[in-house]
Amino acid sequence: MSILSYVFIAVLALGLGYSLVRRDRELTITVVVVALLAALFYLLGGVGSLNVLSIAAAVLMGAAIAAYAFRFLLIAVLPQGGAQVMRTAPLTAAFGMLVILIYAIAGLFAPLIAPYGEAEVVGSAFAMADDQMILGADQLGRDLFSRLIYGARNTVGLALMATVLAFIAGAIAGLLAAVKGGWFDQVMGRLADVIMSIPSLIFALLILSIFGTNLGVIVVTVAVIYSPRVFRLTRAVAGNIVVMDYVEAAKLRGEGDWYLIRREILPNSTAPLVAEFGLEFCFVFLLIAGLSFLGLGIQPPTADWGSMVRENATLISFGVVTPLIPAAAIALLTVAINFVVDWMLYRSSGLKEGQG
Amino acid sequence: MSDAREVLLEIRDLRIDGYTGEEWQPIIKGVDLTLHKGEVLGLIGESGAGKSTIGAASMGFARDGTRISGGSIVFDGLDLTTAGREEKRKLRGKRIAYVAQSAAASFNPAHKIIDQHTEAPVMYGLQSRAEAEADAMALYEQLRLPNPDEIGFRYPHQVSGGQLQRAMTAMAMACRPDLIIFDEPTTALDVTTQIEVLAAIREIVERFDTAAIYITHDLAVVAQMADTIKVLLKGEEVDEAPTREMLTDPKQDYTKSLWAVRSFKRQQKPLAGPDEVPVVSVRGVSAAYGKVKVLEDVSFDIHRGRTVAVVGESGSGKSTTARCITGLLPPTRGEILFEGQALPPRYTDRTKDQLRHAQMIYQMADTALNPKIRISEIIGRPAQFYSGLSGAALRKRVEELLELIELDPAEFYDRLPPELSGGQKQRIGIARALAAEPAFIICDEVTSALDQLVAEGILKLLDRLQKELDLSYMFITHDLATVRAIADEVVVMQNGRVVEHGPKDEMFRPPHHPYTDLLLSSVPEMDPDWLTHLLDARGVDNVGSAETAL
Numbered sequence: 001m002s003i004l005s006y007v008f009i010a011v012l013a014l015g016l017g018y019s020l021v022r023r024d025r026e027l028t029i030t031v032v033v034v035a036l037l038a039a040l041f042y043l044l045g046g047v048g049s050l051n052v053l054s055i056a057a058a059v060l061m062g063a064a065i066a067a068y069a070f071r072f073l074l075i076a077v078l079p080q081g082g083a084q085v086m087r088t089a090p091l092t093a094a095f096g097m098l099v100i101l102i103y104a105i106a107g108l109f110a111p112l113i114a115p116y117g118e119a120e121v122v123g124s125a126f127a128m129a130d131d132q133m134i135l136g137a138d139q140l141g142r143d144l145f146s147r148l149i150y151g152a153r154n155t156v157g158l159a160l161m162a163t164v165l166a167f168i169a170g171a172i173a174g175l176l177a178a179v180k181g182g183w184f185d186q187v188m189g190r191l192a193d194v195i196m197s198i199p200s201l202i203f204a205l206l207i208l209s210i211f212g213t214n215l216g217v218i219v220v221t222v223a224v225i226y227s228p229r230v231f232r233l234t235r236a237v238a239g240n241i242v243v244m245d246y247v248e249a250a251k252l253r254g255e256g257d258w259y260l261i262r263r264e265i266l267p268n269s270t271a272p273l274v275a276e277f278g279l280e281f282c283f284v285f286l287l288i289a290g291l292s293f294l295g296l297g298i299q300p301p302t303a304d305w306g307s308m309v310r311e312n313a314t315l316i317s318f319g320v321v322t323p324l325i326p327a328a329a330i331a332l333l334t335v336a337i338n339f340v341v342d343w344m345l346y347r348s349s350g351l352k353e354g355q356g
Numbered sequence: 357m358s359d360a361r362e363v364l365l366e367i368r369d370l371r372i373d374g375y376t377g378e379e380w381q382p383i384i385k386g387v388d389l390t391l392h393k394g395e396v397l398g399l400i401g402e403s404g405a406g407k408s409t410i411g412a413a414s415m416g417f418a419r420d421g422t423r424i425s426g427g428s429i430v431f432d433g434l435d436l437t438t439a440g441r442e443e444k445r446k447l448r449g450k451r452i453a454y455v456a457q458s459a460a461a462s463f464n465p466a467h468k469i470i471d472q473h474t475e476a477p478v479m480y481g482l483q484s485r486a487e488a489e490a491d492a493m494a495l496y497e498q499l500r501l502p503n504p505d506e507i508g509f510r511y512p513h514q515v516s517g518g519q520l521q522r523a524m525t526a527m528a529m530a531c532r533p534d535l536i537i538f539d540e541p542t543t544a545l546d547v548t549t550q551i552e553v554l555a556a557i558r559e560i561v562e563r564f565d566t567a568a569i570y571i572t573h574d575l576a577v578v579a580q581m582a583d584t585i586k587v588l589l590k591g592e593e594v595d596e597a598p599t600r601e602m603l604t605d606p607k608q609d610y611t612k613s614l615w616a617v618r619s620f621k622r623q624q625k626p627l628a629g630p631d632e633v634p635v636v637s638v639r640g641v642s643a644a645y646g647k648v649k650v651l652e653d654v655s656f657d658i659h660r661g662r663t664v665a666v667v668g669e670s671g672s673g674k675s676t677t678a679r680c681i682t683g684l685l686p687p688t689r690g691e692i693l694f695e696g697q698a699l700p701p702r703y704t705d706r707t708k709d710q711l712r713h714a715q716m717i718y719q720m721a722d723t724a725l726n727p728k729i730r731i732s733e734i735i736g737r738p739a740q741f742y743s744g745l746s747g748a749a750l751r752k753r754v755e756e757l758l759e760l761i762e763l764d765p766a767e768f769y770d771r772l773p774p775e776l777s778g779g780q781k782q783r784i785g786i787a788r789a790l791a792a793e794p795a796f797i798i799c800d801e802v803t804s805a806l807d808q809l810v811a812e813g814i815l816k817l818l819d820r821l822q823k824e825l826d827l828s829y830m831f832i833t834h835d836l837a838t839v840r841a842i843a844d845e846v847v848v849m850q851n852g853r854v855v856e857h858g859p860k861d862e863m864f865r866p867p868h869h870p871y872t873d874l875l876l877s878s879v880p881e882m883d884p885d886w887l888t889h890l891l892d893a894r895g896v897d898n899v900g901s902a903e904t905a906l
Binding site: 245246251252254264 | 682683684703706708711714716718720723724725726727728729733737738741742788792
């Protein structure tokens with residue numbers, strides 16, 4: 001057994017003791033369940049699987065500690081209002097923000113962080129990890145770590161652009177449809193139906209094969225595919241707000257549509273829209289990664305996580321985890337964003353204010 | 357009177373905390389309560405006094421975000437604060453039942469009424485399904501629901517609000533509980549419907565000798581229902597006494613102030629001269645929502661500096677008339693004149709000045725103020741929009757308006773609506789209307805969502821503003837006490853028509869139109885025998901009142 005496993009068992013025992021002393025029912029149940037799970041792993045898979053479980057627990061622990069430290073740091077650094085908000089943030093949200101921050105830094109400062117260029121051949125094909133290349137090389141001998149860093153910039157940047165575009169188009173159309181109603185609402189609604197009725201991947205493949213795979217086409221295509229979802233949500237949210245008395249009061253005052261949207265509706269619909277932005281960003285991101293995997297997205301030699309998975313897929317047969325690393329990068333970002341979005345939804349749903 | 361009877365519910369030193377997002381704050385600060393079998397206890401107080409919280413706690417239930425932090429709740433020998441989940445669950449519905457304020461929101465719209473009614477007795481094994489259905493029909497009959505054999509097989513949206521509230525009372529009775537908690541069961545109903553529900557509740561509680569906690573903020577209602585009244589203020593008990601004693605001889609100052617609220621009455625102004633041009637006049641207006649006609653030939657005038665109260669049950673077309681005047685609903689026939697000039701029927705076709713002169717104050721201040729915009733902008737925007745003020749002049753104007761509605765500018769200038777109390781929000785709504793410097797304001801049930809003390813303050817404020825600024829009001833209300841307090845003229849509406857129209861003094865003096873009579877006699881009075889007398893009186897000419905009620 002590895003040292004980690006001993007530590008793991010020791011922590012479990014301590015946790016059980018603590019929870020029994022504090023008479024904390026939930027904690028006791030959690031600890032007992034984890035202990036039973038560990039015992040099951042040990043019986044089925046022997047020492048090896050217990051070690052794996054210990055590593056997983058240690059990773060989780062490390063993530064929790066990092067998130068806690070990050071939240072602590074934010075509370076200390078942010079001004080009054082922000083610190084107040086952060087104090088109520090759960091650890092998952094703090095973890096999500098930390099991950100997003102790391103990705104953002106990696107993307108923004110890619111040339112400074114990456115040891116080699118994204119298309120630079122520095123070793124032999126499929127070289128194993130060593131001091132020079134901490135994650136080894138890909139099928140052409142390029143440094144995988146450098147490509148991962150550049151991939152953050154390319155894939156995330158592209159997804160961000162497409163999402164922002166989808167949001168601008170969808171949200172404006174949705175807000176106008178809610179405020180104007182009538183034929184405009186009908187036309188926009190049916191248009192959204194038409195776009196949504198075409199399977200998104202097939203639609204994207206079609207457009208990209210017609211217009212070619214340059215970045216502009218990808219961004220616009222993905223934005224067109226995702227804007228109807230934003231349109232529908234915005235229209236639904238705004239539809240609940242336009243019937244409020246305060247909007248009626250503003251209409252009766254003689255205010256124009258633009259004022260209604262900007263001052264009366266938008267401030268009251270930002271929370272669901274921001275949450276939706278996070279979710280849509282994940283979908284857009286996955287679609288672009290998927291397109292790249294199929295060879296229609298970002299073109300080589302530009303580094304991109306989706307195509308990196310494809311290019312290195314053969315390595316899977318040799319039991320090497322390399323192709324899983326870009327996939328894990330995608331998964332981690334998706335999870336991180338959803339953690340933050342969950343928290344935002346919780347905040348906007350008003351659950352935190354105990355109804356008095 | 358019931359001291360000799362067995363104690364059913366005993367609450368001692370109850371403390372409940374609420375979570376405010378930061379910390380736990382006490383909501384109920386040590387309340388004692390004793391309820392004997394078959395006794396009805398009235399809990400009254402303003403909103404936020406903790407009435408409903410105590411009601412829920414009587415079932416051993418703490419709402420989300422609240423916790424019972426101390427004291428004991430002993431129901432028939434079982435302490436609900438320490439009882440397990442299962443033990444409490446077995447009591448609820450079977451021995452303790454709950455009737456909520458909004459029956460429409462409390463019934464599941466996807467199931468028939470009788471299916472929901474029979475669920476509890478069948479689940480607890482008290483009755484078979486057939487027995488439970490027969491019993492439900494018997495209860496419907498006792499509660500005087502029309503077609504008792506058939507009504508249960510309808511869905512909740514297919515019966516009226518008053519009927520639904522009675523069906524809910526019947527459902528609470530299904531297991532013949534020892535205790536029913538009524539949480540403002542008639543607050544959302546019209547006065548005429550309220551009577552039916554009150555009479556039904558009282559009769560059935562007496563018949564089955566059920567103990568009840570009756571929660572309300574309406575003193576006149578509680579006077580009809582309760583044997584004992586307990587007055588709450590900010591989570592503490594202020595006063596408790598048998599009903600008659602409480603009404604005739606209140607001991608505490610706070611109780612006295614509650615009792616005195618209905619005394620506000622303004623002097624009626626003399627009628628306007630025949631050649632004076634009315635500020636607003638509604639001429640033969642008919643209106644419809646699609647094919648459904650809601651207004652039929654409505655005409656009345658509102659003169660400068662006067663208040664016209666428009667009264668009637670919900671659905672009588674009061675608010676629709678207001679929508680026609682503001683131009684939200686263009687009339688199918690007739691016209692609206694402003695100072696002798698016809699207004700375009702649709703608000704989008706009106707000029708800025710025409711829009712400015714007709715302002716509106718809403719019933720629900722919560723939805724009438726944008727929760728994300730600061731007070732300074734809510735009030736400042738109309739001033740900026742109509743008068744073109746900006747910068748320091750705008751700020752000065754907003755501060756003037758805040759002073760006018762008796763709120764401290766320094767304190768409220770930068771605040772957001774959710775930080776304000778109900779009464780304060782309503783004042784901001786008034787200030788927003790005033791910021792436009794209108795000649796005419798429509799007040800749509802402005803006090804009905806407020807506690808009586810707060811409502812009185814709003815009425816006094818509106819009265820003062822009318823004197824100072826020479827405003828005209830159209831006051832939409834179903835509360836005749838408000839009409840009595842503030843109106844000069846009264847327009848009574850029923851089914852989209854004006855059935856009676858005249859100066860207030862005449863309206864409150866017989867002879868009345870039969871519908872006016874029904875409305876007037878349905879307003880609860882503080883006399884505990886009022887309901888009994890009224891029902892006796894109506895029993896004699898039941899046919900007549902039933903006709904008018906339809």
